[in-house]
Amino acid sequence: MAAREPPDKAKPEHVVARIVRSLFVIHCAFLAAAGGFLALAELSPYLASLKAEMAKSDTALPLCYLVWVISHGARRLMKAKVAADLKAVREENRRKGKRR
Amino acid sequence: MIGPFLPLLIGIVALFAILILGDLLAHPYRRELAAMGEKMISSRHFTESERSAIDLMLSASTSFLTGFLFILLPFFFLFDLVRGRVDKSQPPVETRGQIGRFVMLAIISVFAANPFAGLIWLPLYGLLVAVAAIGHVSSSGQLLRAFSRSIRLRRAVHL
Numbered sequence: 715m716a717a718r719e720p721p722d723k724a725k726p727e728h729v730v731a732r733i734v735r736s737l738f739v740i741h742c743a744f745l746a747a748a749g750g751f752l753a754l755a756e757l758s759p760y761l762a763s764l765k766a767e768m769a770k771s772d773t774a775l776p777l778c779y780l781v782w783v784i785s786h787g788a789r790r791l792m793k794a795k796v797a798a799d800l801k802a803v804r805e806e807n808r809r810k811g812k813r814r
Numbered sequence: 815m816i817g818p819f820l821p822l823l824i825g826i827v828a829l830f831a832i833l834i835l836g837d838l839l840a841h842p843y844r845r846e847l848a849a850m851g852e853k854m855i856s857s858r859h860f861t862e863s864e865r866s867a868i869d870l871m872l873s874a875s876t877s878f879l880t881g882f883l884f885i886l887l888p889f890f891f892l893f894d895l896v897r898g899r900v901d902k903s904q905p906p907v908e909t910r911g912q913i914g915r916f917v918m919l920a921i922i923s924v925f926a927a928n929p930f931a932g933l934i935w936l937p938l939y940g941l942l943v944a945v946a947a948i949g950h951v952s953s954s955g956q957l958l959r960a961f962s963r964s965i966r967l968r969r970a971v972h973l
């Protein structure tokens with residue numbers, strides 16, 4: 715089996731790349747969700763009225779964007795913690811496997 | 815000011831709350847998956863392709879995108895069944911049990927990472943297990959192969 719050494723994600727260039735990628739994903743996901751909302755507004759009268767209200771307000775879109783970014787950020791932080799823990803579990807078991 | 819959009823804001827927060835809750839609930843299973851996967855990779859009881867599939871699964875089972883790619887899983891599974899590219903050999907009981915458990919944990923992990931896509935593929939998965947049972951095919955072995963194919967596809971398109 716090929717060597718399974720993961721790339722060193724702590725390197726500065728990887729950290730920057732991950733931040734850029736995260737920002738890209740957050741914004742793309744926001745655009746996709748907004749697109750989904752607009753599509754659903756064509757089907758649902760309630761969402762259509764919400765869309766009309768949003769079109770009248772200047773604060774609606776920035777507010778949604780802010781809540782989206784904060785929520786997405788919270789999830790990514792949580793995922794990073796989970797990933798670190800899983801990585802530790804894998805490392806520990808890999809070491810045990812090598813020793814056997 | 816916020817009044818008319820409150821349901822929308824609650825909807826956004828609820829969406830992420832579901833995802834975070836899913837990650838939290840699935841964490842013990844993911845820990846077990848990671849520990850079990852590493853043990854299986856270092857074990858000599860598994861074939862090279864199985865170990866490679868397990869390694870791929872371990873690295874991708876917490877991803878939101880993998881959840882979407884799992885929608886393709888039934889098609890890979892059926893494609894193999896229709897083409898007759900199935901392994902009907904009976905692996906040792908302990909290996910079969912481990913693969914079955916690993917696949918189950920992987921399904922829980924991917925479902926928790928993207929429960930919305932999971933609602934689409936999970937019912938299909940149940941159907942496929944029934945089809946595999948009728949065809950006397952190891953559903954967990956086939957699923958492991960289908961998993962690794964969907965993840966390889968994801969890697970191929972650089973997602």
